[in-house]
Amino acid sequence: MLARLTLWFFIRLALGLACLPVAAQDLIAERAIFEDPYGTLTLGQVRQAEFSVAGNIISQGYTRAALWVRLRVDAPPDAQHLRLRVFPAQLEEVTLYSALLPDEGLRLTGHATWMDALPGPNLYYLRIRTSGPMLLQPLVFSAEQAQQDDSTRGFILGVVLACYAPLLVWLLVLLMTRRQMLHLAFLLNFSVVVASFLGWMGYLSEFFGPVHWASGSTAIFLLGMVNIFTGFLCVCLVLQRFGLPRWGQHVFTVLGILYGVLFLLFFVLDRQRTMQGSSIVGLVASVFGLLLTIAVFYRQKRSTWLIGTLLCVAMVLGLRWFLTLHALVSAVESLVSLLSFRLIFAVGFVSVTLWLIDREKQSQLQTSMMNEAVARKLAESETQRRQTQERFMTMLMHELKTPLAIIQLAATSLGRHLLPDSGDATRVKNINRAVDDLNALVERCASADQIDQGAMHMHKESLCLETLAADVLQTMGTDRITLSAPAQHTVFSDAQYLRLILLNLLSNALKYSPPDSPVTLQFDHTAGAHVAGVSVCISNAVGAAGMPDPAHVFTRYYRAEGARRQVGAGLGLWLAQALARQLGSELQFKADPGRVGFSFFLELA
Structure with a gap:
């Protein structure tokens, strides 16, 4: 069943990629950023500041400064309104400034808004503050391009849900039938992964509304932290299947306890500090998990190396994601594809991993059954051998009784006619002593036979x-x-x-x-x-x-x-x-x- 599910996933993914609509081209000609350390500068002061050219995805790590983003947009001649989208959707404060807006600007209540534009070049400013990582991607579309982008976003959502929904159902079935901790961990992690993706990419705000608690920044931040914890719980449980050392379990336990403390401190201390600490713990856990995965699977047989390879790839992707959150590496691709295709990889990784683990378990079960059959056969052979030996000993002892009695009677009669100190008398005594030993042996065998028969x-x-x-x-x-x-x-x-x-x-x-x-x-x-x-x-x-x-x-x-x-x-x-x-x-x-x-x-x- 799991093999058919994996095959279905890859067929669905291939069809989805083949039918993927062409992504809408945004109208931003230039992105530039300026960091206001104290967040006190006005738009007039910022316009005189020196901006730095930025890429498609802007990543500044964890910062308390206000980030100003200058967007130079080339509007089409017939465009009167443009669509602005800002990803991810959990940014807590996004204010739009332009010449066509009042001086106080327009504060976005969601991740997208319509804005007025004049034909030709237009200049827009975004003022952004957040408690989480300063990672964002602003996009500007015309009305037609916005519709195309909506279609692309809907199609990506459909592909992600089409890959995840049957897997979540199958994990739920596995959990109810086999009741294993690994299936529960994967089920929780994937549920949180889907919810985090929907929150980051603004699907939750479109469904619940921009002011609903489920689409708010607090909920999305918490989902991200739970996602990290459940992800490394899955890694730990997979490694335990293949001989995770005790010291490795202790390190994962310490990291889990530390992460749990940071999760609780999120509600009482500064959010940015706790989330920064959680991402640092995730970064350390990624490096440790990568090294430990290599160490564990290097000692395993080659049939399990594919699981180790997939786990290493997952660790590398997680490591790169944490480095991106801390602005230690640049993110050059689209934020939508960065998250959605990693989700699709996660589905493939878990499907193949569960299939390989199930295959390995079946192999171990067959080996165990063969060993049990061999042991049972040996035990039956040993039992039969003992029974044959006991029957032979019993028969032999019964057959010896009469000859021994005759020998002992003859020796006793002969001894009566010999001098006590003669050599013949000594030899007769030795005969009697040997007969006594044999009689004692016969009696023991007879007693053992009576015990076996319960007589x-x-x-x-x-x-x-x-x-x-x-x-x-x-x-x-x-x-x-x-x-x-x-x-x-x-x-x-x-x-x-x-x-x-x-x-x-x-x-x-x-x-x-x-x-x-x-x-x-x-x-x-x-x-x-x-x-x-x-x-x-x-x-x-x-x-x-x-x-x-x-x-x-x-x-x-x-x-x-x-x-x-x-x-x-x-x-x-x-x-x-x-x-x-x-x-x-x-x-x-x-x-x-x-x-x-x-x-x-x-x-x-």
């Missing part, structure tokens, strides 16, 4: 933690484990779950600690979030396997590099964590220099 049922009851620990230590059959329990603790938990947790944690500690180092099992009375309980902690020294990775220590099938030399499947810690969560607790891993520990919390009965 392990929990039955909580009051039980003595020290009694359960003593039974576990007896099952472990080693004197390396030290139990530290200052007092008896009765907890409300599941005995089978606790037994499996302790067995897995203690066997893990015995396996991966130095051979003769002690393993500590400690019970401490503590308080949880809302209830009293006991903290269970198992700690041991770090052995040859090294320190485990804290990020993966509870991951299923995870084994540290140094631990792969020993028997195991990487299920013990994962199984202990899964059981602890079933009990409403959570295993915590703690690593100190040379030692590791695991702890969890149990609620007291």
Whole structure:
């Protein structure tokens, strides 16, 4: 839709330029200016002053002086009345003097008036004062030329509105559907731009009347200030789409706050000073925006360089406009074309920019969808791989139970007929120890399978933690484990779950600690979030396997590099964590220099 709107805009613009009427040629043969610093000179005194020749557009910057403009007009032989137009329309005081008018002159209530003329050369004086920038273009036409100029002005107005009206409607639709700040900023800026253009070029005074507040100088000055603020808000939001640095955002924020303060001071302080300050802020913001645009888009891919180029052109046009307001550069073209064609460029700039941003967003969306599809496929493949591995492990463990039982039974029977200290007896003990390790591995795999299938049922009851620990230590059959329990603790938990947790944690500690180092099992009375309980902690020294990775220590099938030399499947810690969560607790891993520990919390009965 936006692409069709952009195409429509360029077709409409081409037709408009092709059918543009020939601009009426004004009758002014010479323009000359004289600046009265204090504004106290009379017409008689000014006539004796030395005037400077001026161009088609007169630009004196911000000044408190009264500007006298001398117009030498060559009236046609049949012309009795001439039409004077003075642009822009927000000039606060414009007084016309001529030999055919009273000495006090004629003060213009609008931007145009009829004046008497004699055939041949006529001399007119304009006395102008304004709070805004002294930027003006006086034009004089005959009656026929005035009609032609009216047609040209009407046609330009039609082209501008024909370009802006559908864009404003489309921005309103985008704002209601997508609700993005960029669309709101463009909508506000373009609304203010159109209103400012209508005010500057006198269309508002022709519609509302020259004395209406909407066409007055105050309203037009305020529209100009809001136009600058919303314009740079649009620039900031466009740059944010392409990686505006944080310091750039801070600078734009400071400039925005400063501009807001100047806007408020417009109502309480001297108007000219506040508007001059606002144009200086706009000048600084244009330079900063141009440099920042180059810096931001230089790092982007080439598909976005067109947006950066258009933004740079917009910044250059804005910079030249502020320089013109301060009379730092000369304005040689018509003021009407200077403003109207910049408005048309703004429409093209925003249409192309929104189209390119939408295209870039669609590209990013397609890339994101492809990445999501690839990630989903990888996740499905990983899930399938894990399921296959788990099914194989489950089948393998079930198939191992019978052979292991036969081996253990045969080794036990053989050991009964051997001397205790013989080498064969030692080898039989090693066989039994290896079978025990394999049986423990099978039990872990079986328990993991039961957890996956939800086949392990929990039955909580009051039980003595020290009694359960003593039974576990007896099952472990080693004197390396030290139990530290200052007092008896009765907890409300599941005995089978606790037994499996302790067995897995203690066997893990015995396996991966130095051979003769002690393993500590400690019970401490503590308080949880809302209830009293006991903290269970198992700690041991770090052995040859090294320190485990804290990020993966509870991951299923995870084994540290140094631990792969020993028997195991990487299920013990994962199984202990899964059981602890079933009990409403959570295993915590703690690593100190040379030692590791695991702890969890149990609620007291």
